[in-house]
Amino acid sequence: MKKLKILIVDDEKRIRDTIKKVIEYHYPEAEIIGEANNVQTAIVSVNELKPEVVLLDIKMPGESGFDLLRHYKPLPFKVIFVTAFNNFAIQAFKYSAIDYLLKPIIPNELVDALNRARQQINNEDYNSKLSTLLSNFENKHEVKSTIVINSRDKIHVIKNEDIIRCEADGNYTRFYLVDNNPILASKQLKEYDDILSESGFFRVHNSHLVNLKYLVRVDKKEGGYIIMKDGSEIPVSTRKYKDLLNVISKL
Template identity: 45%
Template sequence: MALRCIIVDDESQARQNIKLNLQLFESQIEVIAEASDYSTAIEFIQKHNPDLVFLDIDLGGKTGFDVLQNFPDPGFQVIFVTAFSHHAINAFRVSAVDYLLKPVDPLLLKPAIEKAIDNILNKKPLLEIKNLLSNYAQPHKKNNRIVLHTAENIQVVEISNIIRCEASSNYTLFYLTNNTKILVSKTLKDYEDSLSDYQFIRSHQSHLVNLLHVKSFEKRDGGSLLMSDHSLIPVSSRKREQVLENISQLGVK
């Protein structure tokens, strides 16, 4: 049975682009409605009870996030579609939510649809969407959270409780304030981008640190950071100036 889908975008050409690409998945996706604004989107979602919504971020004075605020416990999957927005994209990455940049690339559309189908068939909880709405509504809130997918489960962690991240081949190891570690199958580069809004900085090729957990900069042996968990994290020579500048802005001595 095909998934029942609604496309929400205030640009007619963008909606047509998505519909055209969805023809490649006609046995899996049925477009049952299109909405071009905030009010119509809410009306159609309530009326049609879709399985999947392609949701634009910018809806001309309102946003896709505003639409979702009307569905605190959504019974549908969401694939966000957006023009480039640093704040929005970082929010997606932190919450492990799927998004597509305009114009939609069919090669990137395929894995997003496959993930949505898997989530629906296996009735996976929408932790990512709920976390996204919380973070985006209050971008500077101290206890914003990040969604981490491990081999065993999905964990939601307060960003302020992350002391540092360490590269481990194609994995990233998170060190938390409660002395636990979480291994995630994404690279450190992925998290360098998504955590940049939360005062994290790459001090070394293998290390990403939370500046709020830096206790001091140690000058010996080329330079290192003493963290709140008493670990010493190396600072590479090419990162030294940037690290010191960021520390000075925090008032750390």
């Protein structure tokens, strides 16, 4: 198997050394072709060394990791962010479906991220995911209006307002949209609950996340369920019922 060419960009030598050791011991399928401690050095390295994957810190003195990404259109490599950023940043990564690792580095998480990056090498939709991420950070005080959804063979950029509801389907999540074309996404419902909860969505049941914009009515019969605009009847769990009524009262 051809070795994956990797560039490490982080202003902390300690972090760069840790990443190198993890890759050397746990991912022999990769070759570290260079490292950089700032954006300008990274640009030179990218142009000369042609990495396939860049492990990129966000917060560095002077220019940030995002400035490196903005330098290229389209991006000639796949990126895995290595960050100690806050919860907002994690939310933005999840919205865009771009890989990230939290410091301190956990070896098996780095290996998993590299495997995913290898699979994305020839993915032509990758730059749309990246543009969603950059938009999310540039508008970090606003509620995010789009989400990136990975299905088996496509990457979908969907407006939140076009999602009626989400339903758990084993380890997957089925999205029901206003255009009546469901999408089976490759993540569990909990992940999308974390992402969409600030955008008018409510987890009414372990298996159901709904967009309250499309709620038609709450029916108290048979333990409680709701009717959505697409005609679906969604059960409401007992422990969620009062919370749902409280949220609805504030709409």
